[in-house]
Amino acid sequence: MKTLTRWNPLREMEELENRLSRYMGWTPFSRNTEPTMGRWMPEVDFIERKDEYVILADLPGMTKKDVSVMFEAGELVIKGKRQAEGESELGDYLIAERSQGNFLRSFRVPSAADESQIQAECKDGVLTVHVPKKEEAKPREIEIKES
DSSP states (O other), X not given: OOOOOOXXXXXXXXXXXXXXXXXXTOOOOOOOOSOOTTOOOOOEEEEEOSSEEEEEEEOTTOOGGGEEEEEXXXXXXXXXXXXXXXXXXXXXOSOOOSOOEEEEEEEEOOTTBXXXXXXXXXXXXXXXXXXXXXXXXXXXXXXXXXX
């Protein structure tokens, strides 16, 4: 069975935009409706709290063995691979919209982060990374003295 691929003259520009988005840490915006097999990037929230930074990454169908979290030179790197189900198990695809393949997200962590205390957990397809702030970086109240 032969597959026809619709020609899209703007595809090269879109691929460049996606590469730049990945490099800059932005979530790419895809204008086409064709499946992006092997080109996906999990959606991420980066939150600042009083005592820590929290990164939440949506990793549907993935477990902790599919993902790694590293901290190096001020950057937190999340990478992994989402495997495709084998066609022989499920049958022939009529529509394939769920992307799979390798991904890599990296974030410059503020200098207030205590990298020695970073913790990560994966539950229900959501990776949560806790990056505590150093004690000296946490806000503190200054006592006002009367003179």
